[in-house]
Amino acid sequence: MTRILVLGGDGYLGWPMSARLSAGGHDVLAVDNYLRRRICRETDSEPLFEVPNLLRRARRWQEVSGHRVEVRIGDLDDWAFISEVFQSFRPEAVIHFAEQPAAPYSMMDYGAARLTLMNNLGVTFNLIQAVHRFCPDCHIVKLGTMGEYGTPNIDIEEGWIDIEHKGRRDRFLYPRQAGSLYHTTKVMDTDLLWFYVRMWGLRVTDLMQGPVYGLATEETEADEALLPFLNYDEIFGTVFNRFMVQAVAGYPLTVYGKGGQTRGYLNIRDTMACVGLAVETPASKGELRIFNQFVETFSVNDIAERVARAGKALGLAVEIRSVDNPRLEKEEHYYNPAHVGLKDLGFEPYTLTDQRLGAMLERITRYKDRIRPELFLRGVKWN
Amino acid sequence: MTRILVLGGDGYLGWPMSARLSAGGHDVLAVDNYLRRRICRETDSEPLFEVPNLLRRARRWQEVSGHRVEVRIGDLDDWAFISEVFQSFRPEAVIHFAEQPAAPYSMMDYGAARLTLMNNLGVTFNLIQAVHRFCPDCHIVKLGTMGEYGTPNIDIEEGWIDIEHKGRRDRFLYPRQAGSLYHTTKVMDTDLLWFYVRMWGLRVTDLMQGPVYGLATEETEADEALLPFLNYDEIFGTVFNRFMVQAVAGYPLTVYGKGGQTRGYLNIRDTMACVGLAVETPASKGELRIFNQFVETFSVNDIAERVARAGKALGLAVEIRSVDNPRLEKEEHYYNPAHVGLKDLGFEPYTLTDQRLGAMLERITRYKDRIRPELFLRGVKWN
Numbered sequence: 001m002t003r004i005l006v007l008g009g010d011g012y013l014g015w016p017m018s019a020r021l022s023a024g025g026h027d028v029l030a031v032d033n034y035l036r037r038r039i040c041r042e043t044d045s046e047p048l049f050e051v052p053n054l055l056r057r058a059r060r061w062q063e064v065s066g067h068r069v070e071v072r073i074g075d076l077d078d079w080a081f082i083s084e085v086f087q088s089f090r091p092e093a094v095i096h097f098a099e100q101p102a103a104p105y106s107m108m109d110y111g112a113a114r115l116t117l118m119n120n121l122g123v124t125f126n127l128i129q130a131v132h133r134f135c136p137d138c139h140i141v142k143l144g145t146m147g148e149y150g151t152p153n154i155d156i157e158e159g160w161i162d163i164e165h166k167g168r169r170d171r172f173l174y175p176r177q178a179g180s181l182y183h184t185t186k187v188m189d190t191d192l193l194w195f196y197v198r199m200w201g202l203r204v205t206d207l208m209q210g211p212v213y214g215l216a217t218e219e220t221e222a223d224e225a226l227l228p229f230l231n232y233d234e235i236f237g238t239v240f241n242r243f244m245v246q247a248v249a250g251y252p253l254t255v256y257g258k259g260g261q262t263r264g265y266l267n268i269r270d271t272m273a274c275v276g277l278a279v280e281t282p283a284s285k286g287e288l289r290i291f292n293q294f295v296e297t298f299s300v301n302d303i304a305e306r307v308a309r310a311g312k313a314l315g316l317a318v319e320i321r322s323v324d325n326p327r328l329e330k331e332e333h334y335y336n337p338a339h340v341g342l343k344d345l346g347f348e349p350y351t352l353t354d355q356r357l358g359a360m361l362e363r364i365t366r367y368k369d370r371i372r373p374e375l376f377l378r379g380v381k382w383n
Numbered sequence: 384m385t386r387i388l389v390l391g392g393d394g395y396l397g398w399p400m401s402a403r404l405s406a407g408g409h410d411v412l413a414v415d416n417y418l419r420r421r422i423c424r425e426t427d428s429e430p431l432f433e434v435p436n437l438l439r440r441a442r443r444w445q446e447v448s449g450h451r452v453e454v455r456i457g458d459l460d461d462w463a464f465i466s467e468v469f470q471s472f473r474p475e476a477v478i479h480f481a482e483q484p485a486a487p488y489s490m491m492d493y494g495a496a497r498l499t500l501m502n503n504l505g506v507t508f509n510l511i512q513a514v515h516r517f518c519p520d521c522h523i524v525k526l527g528t529m530g531e532y533g534t535p536n537i538d539i540e541e542g543w544i545d546i547e548h549k550g551r552r553d554r555f556l557y558p559r560q561a562g563s564l565y566h567t568t569k570v571m572d573t574d575l576l577w578f579y580v581r582m583w584g585l586r587v588t589d590l591m592q593g594p595v596y597g598l599a600t601e602e603t604e605a606d607e608a609l610l611p612f613l614n615y616d617e618i619f620g621t622v623f624n625r626f627m628v629q630a631v632a633g634y635p636l637t638v639y640g641k642g643g644q645t646r647g648y649l650n651i652r653d654t655m656a657c658v659g660l661a662v663e664t665p666a667s668k669g670e671l672r673i674f675n676q677f678v679e680t681f682s683v684n685d686i687a688e689r690v691a692r693a694g695k696a697l698g699l700a701v702e703i704r705s706v707d708n709p710r711l712e713k714e715e716h717y718y719n720p721a722h723v724g725l726k727d728l729g730f731e732p733y734t735l736t737d738q739r740l741g742a743m744l745e746r747i748t749r750y751k752d753r754i755r756p757e758l759f760l761r762g763v764k765w766n
Contacts, residue, residue, distance in 0.1 A: 079493065079497075107582075110462065110512050110516075113508075113512070114462075114508065114512075117504065117508055117575075118501070118504075118505070121500065121501075121504060121571075122501070125496075125497065125500055129493050129496070129497075133493075152553045152555070153551055153552065153553035154546060154547075154548040154549065154551045154552065154553050155548060155549050155551070161546070161548065163537060163544070163546060163558070164537075165537040165538060165544065166537065166538050168536055168537045168538070168717070169536065169537065170535045170536040170537050172535070172558035172560070173558060173560065175546070175555035175556060175558060176574075177555070177556065177577065177578070177581075178578065181578065184574055184575060184578045187574050188504075188571045188574055188575075191559075191567055191570050191571055191574070192500075192567060192571075194560065195560070195561065195564065195567045198560075198711065199490075199711055199765055199766055200766060201766075328581065328582055334551070382582055383582055383583060383584075
């Protein structure tokens with residue numbers, strides 16, 4: 001049994017991760033300030049179905065499973081709050097999901113950009129300081145993003161690269177250049193963690209995660225009240241979930257531009273498995289361990305075709321339509337990322353099959369009447 | 384004549400730069416919030432001699448030279464203030480010195496570290512947003528630091544590196560890993576600028592400057608009231624200036640550890656020349672232009688020996704003493720940084736000679752009675 005602190009424990013990944021870890025017998029404290037809920041409300045990007053607040057979900061989870069997730073609501077960017085949390089809970093591991101996670105939101109306007117930068121850097125900074133002061137042996141598991149690497153014209157390695165230059169050699173963090181301010185804050189998080197790992201001998205695992213899709217995990221699928229957020233709008237909905245909801249709504253799948261944009265995707269169940277493995281095998285003192293966390297690479301066109309095929313098998317009339325790309329990104333590019341570290345720890349991927357895709361579409365169909373098609377395109381422009 | 388905004392116009396470099404540019408016939412607005420003065424007061428790191436406030440210096444400069452530096456005091460991290468400054472002044476170029484500049488201060492405690500991170504990132508972010516909104520053609524000249532690169536085992540190129548990896552090629556920002564939180568905030572500044580250069584087509588010159596030494600510039604040397612700050616303490620005093628003051632005080636030159644730490648140094652007069660050249664030849668739209676800004680590489684031992692030799696020529700009894708290194712850094716390492724970009728623009732370095740060193744020591748001797756030896760070592764530890 002490990003004392004595990006989950007920062008951002010109300011989120012799409014934070015909540016099911018808290019449930020999973022408590023089911024695994026760990027002592028779990030989930031902390032959140034409901035920032036994501038507030039922003040969704042303010043931007044009219046409410047998820048497909050209502051999600052009870054974290055305290056209610058934790059209570060419901062205890063009723064159905066007998067496992068307990070302790071909850072605290074507060075702002076981790078506030079030093080008084082986070083230091084009190086660390087001093088009282090004394091975590092052995094901390095999983096850091098507590099960031100503003102929407103790339104389009106980070107590009108929306110001054111206020112949204114500033115909030116993203118200051119919140120994400122501020123919380124990561126406070127986390128580092130709290131670990132150093134109150135539990136220096138604690139393992140930090142940080143959710144990074146594959147988006148830190150961007151789309152370079154060379155193979156993407158797992159966090160590090162050996163460079164031979166003019167006859168000499170050294171090893172460096174793999175070069176990073178991200179495609180949104182949100183993703184850039186994660187580049188900065190890695191810079192900050194790497195600095196303090198070297199100075200203070202922290203133990204850090206930085207999980208460079210691809211876009212996640214899916215509706216539920218083993219622990220959360222049985223009970224409506226336990227499901228994670230399902231956002232399908234332009235701002236908070238990632239492409240896979242958005243396409244699935246569009247297919248159910250009879251709305252064309254909105255491919256941005258040419259649709260050759262390729263990324264490494266994973267199911268929300270894979271996130272549970274990968275983060276679980278990272279927690280079970282902590283990084284060493286003074287180690288920044290980086291894993292690329294995804295299962296399969298798809299282009300946007302691949303995803304549209306997969307969703308269309310699964311939708312048609314269920315009798316849905318699915319159309320694919322290219323729309324002007326609101327982002328500045330390469331629409332055709334080389335993409336060959338490594339991902340062996342988590343497999344070496346024993347990770348068994350939950351790959352996408354038409355059957356699994358069909359089951360997700362069927363579940364979304366239960367909420368068909370709640371879909372608001374005006375949320376699919378919101379006009380946030382990158383430039 | 385160019386409308387030039389100098390952010391951090393009260394600082395060691397910001398003030399003489401403002402005077403220089405006004406002498407060159409430019410329309411100069413210097414902005415500062417006196418953060419550096421406040422921190423020096425709070426940490427008992429007052430400079431060697433009193434420096435009149437920015438308004439008084441600008442007035443004195445106008446009396447002696449006839450040139451005008453306009454002054455505004457306010458916090459550039461405050462959007463209301465910076466947006467008003469940009470809307471009213473409409474700069475064609477902006478020089479960004481407005482950062483907490485002391486590496487030891489950034490490692491001192493939680494509050495100092497948090498202030499450094501939030502101030503430096505916050506001001507750079509606001510600057511980018513203000514330029515984009517109010518004068519998108521404005522050239523941003525950003526003071527970065529050679530410290531962003533750290534001390535890699537391969538040659539340091541000028542900002543960028545071509546990497547060939549598994550038979551494919553791409554060009555990246557040169558890998559950066561800094562040795563203090565202050566230097567890490569500059570790594571992050573570069574990440575942020577590079578992101579918005581790509582998104583919004585900004586014009587940016589990032590000057591990776593080495594440690595600066597020296598007491599005065601052409602414009603400021605004649606009048607006591609116009610001299611820049613001279614810090615010689617452990618927190619704000621950089622090694623060269625600190626050694627010169629120690630030599631005058633009859634205090635041993637405090638070499639940290641083995642003293643093999645090598646960096647690229649420049650005289651404060653070189654900063655004037657380099658920044659001036661950058662302003663005269665703006666970066667292109669959508670260009671992040673990076674120059675390595677230094678003149679000569681010295682190890683700490685080299686500097687100690689140079690200062691000792693010049694001191695002895697003036698009859699000073701100079702001793703060199705190794706003290707425990709409060710920093711975590713390599714004390715012996717490879718160091719071979721490129722610096723051709725500024726020379727290509729016509730930069731003529733002001734190299735260090737024994738005569739110039741002697742003249743600086745003589746000037747410091749005028750203030751010998753004001754030297755407080757207890758400021759030389761303050762006990763800020765990196766770990």
